[in-house]
Amino acid sequence: MAPRGETRERILRTAAELFQRQGYHGTGVNQVLAESGAPKGSLYFHFPEGKEQLASESVALSGRTVGAALTEAVLAAPDGPAGLAAIGDHFARSLRESGFTKGCPIATVALETAADNDTIQAACGTAYDEWLRGLRAALRGWGVPEDRAGPLAALVLSSLQGAIMLARVQRDVSVIHQVTRQLADLL
Amino acid sequence: MAPRGETRERILRTAAELFQRQGYHGTGVNQVLAESGAPKGSLYFHFPEGKEQLASESVALSGRTVGAALTEAVLAAPDGPAGLAAIGDHFARSLRESGFTKGCPIATVALETAADNDTIQAACGTAYDEWLRGLRAALRGWGVPEDRAGPLAALVLSSLQGAIMLARVQRDVSVIHQVTRQLADLL
DNA sequence: GAATTAGTAGACCGGTCTGTCTAGTCTGTG
DNA sequence: CACAGACTAGACAGACCGGTCTACTAATTC
Numbered sequence: 439m440a441p442r443g444e445t446r447e448r449i450l451r452t453a454a455e456l457f458q459r460q461g462y463h464g465t466g467v468n469q470v471l472a473e474s475g476a477p478k479g480s481l482y483f484h485f486p487e488g489k490e491q492l493a494s495e496s497v498a499l500s501g502r503t504v505g506a507a508l509t510e511a512v513l514a515a516p517d518g519p520a521g522l523a524a525i526g527d528h529f530a531r532s533l534r535e536s537g538f539t540k541g542c543p544i545a546t547v548a549l550e551t552a553a554d555n556d557t558i559q560a561a562c563g564t565a566y567d568e569w570l571r572g573l574r575a576a577l578r579g580w581g582v583p584e585d586r587a588g589p590l591a592a593l594v595l596s597s598l599q600g601a602i603m604l605a606r607v608q609r610d611v612s613v614i615h616q617v618t619r620q621l622a623d624l625l
Numbered sequence: 626m627a628p629r630g631e632t633r634e635r636i637l638r639t640a641a642e643l644f645q646r647q648g649y650h651g652t653g654v655n656q657v658l659a660e661s662g663a664p665k666g667s668l669y670f671h672f673p674e675g676k677e678q679l680a681s682e683s684v685a686l687s688g689r690t691v692g693a694a695l696t697e698a699v700l701a702a703p704d705g706p707a708g709l710a711a712i713g714d715h716f717a718r719s720l721r722e723s724g725f726t727k728g729c730p731i732a733t734v735a736l737e738t739a740a741d742n743d744t745i746q747a748a749c750g751t752a753y754d755e756w757l758r759g760l761r762a763a764l765r766g767w768g769v770p771e772d773r774a775g776p777l778a779a780l781v782l783s784s785l786q787g788a789i790m791l792a793r794v795q796r797d798v799s800v801i802h803q804v805t806r807q808l809a810d811l812l
Numbered sequence: 813g814a815a816t817t818a819g820t821a822g823a824c825c826g827g828t829c830t831g832t833c834t835a836g837t838c839t840g841t842g
Numbered sequence: 843c844a845c846a847g848a849c850t851a852g853a854c855a856g857a858c859c860g861g862t863c864t865a866c867t868a869a870t871t872c
Binding site: 459460461462463464538539541545546548549550552553554559562563566589590592593595596597598599600601603604606607608613616617619620621624 | 732777780782788790
């Protein structure tokens with residue numbers, strides 16, 4: 439038997455990746471189980487509320503993971519333009535390396551469930567709020583005035599999200615760099 | 626019996642709306658049939674390739690519909706900032722009036738099918754390309770230099786797409802206006 | 813070492829999925 | 843009127859869906 443708590447994590451990580459690639463309705467719990475190697479009983483033991491809980495926690499996990507990676511990239515950057523470029527590079531690399539199957543880990547699920555599932559939607563909202571807070575802090579650190587940091591963070595997050603989606607559809611990351619370069623000019 | 630050709634259109638329009646709200650995998654053909662009042666035989670007569678064809682044509686239809694609405698809004702605007710505001714208003718109104726269930730009619734399907742369905746993905750790519758062309762033309766009309774119009778159109782489309790998604794998740798359209806206002810400042 | 817708890821294992825269930833098939837009905841044409 | 847093609851109509855099929863259930867095994871506690 440696998441060590442305590444390991445199965446839960448394996449299920450969750452597998453689910454997060456599948457939801458990122460295929461979305462909520464495109465991913466079946468049976469597929470999550472097959473790829474993680476866990477039996478069905480374990481899933482409903484660790485996630486008694488089923489697929490909905492699995493998706494909510496996957497979104498939260500992805501949000502934290504990406505948030506941490508972005509924070510790291512931002513802290514390592516000497517100035518704003520470099521920081522924006524680093525963020526863009528992060529997503530561009532993820533897209534390229536996955537054959538354009540791994541874009542934003544939250545967007546697909548967020549759009550699919552926005553109309554009919556408050557629980558998952560709330561998890562998506564929380565994740566985006568955290569990213570926004572991180573971005574605001576980074577912008578202030580780069581010398582953006584207090585009252586401009588909020589709207590600018592929203593613009594940066596919006597355009598990045600849109601660019602990641604367009605890049606995925608066009609199978610070409612150049613739109614991401616195009617966008618981050620223009621955002622850098624704004625700083 | 627319904628007049629010739631009417632059933633096909635009714636199915637298509639119903640499908641387009643359901644795909645917009647619920648995405649590809651979240652929408653069943655049975656639901657499309659129930660809401661359009663058509664029998665199953667008619668669907669597979671008019672769309673012999675089934676759900677995939679239905680989605681491709683729905684995306685194309687939505688692309689043309691929204692594209693036309695945007696062109697109209699743009700042509701009616703006296704200058705760039707007003708045009709951007711009009712575009713933002715269009716999506717913001719659609720979101721508000723539908724209780725935040727109708728965002729971009731293409732984005733959800735595009736993200737869901739990007740990884741595993743080339744046909745639908747190509748239809749999404751075509752629709753976005755048309756929007757981009759329209760935006761480029763509008764920007765040039767507003768006095769943006771030739772070499773800046775391309776990247777700027779990409780930035781406008783990206784940030785709009787992202788803003789529509791964020792607005793849907795947060796159930797608040799203000800991010801859309803925040804974004805269009807900052808884009809207007811760029812012109 | 814017995815009892816208890818935590819977790820694994822997968823057969824099974826009702827329902828829903830997309831898609832097929834046959835039968836029937838309408839409409840335009842000679 | 844007869845006929846042909848266009849279209850409607852929905853029963854049906856097989857696969858798969860999320861979720862439940864019982865049986866089991868490993869680890870912990872007394």
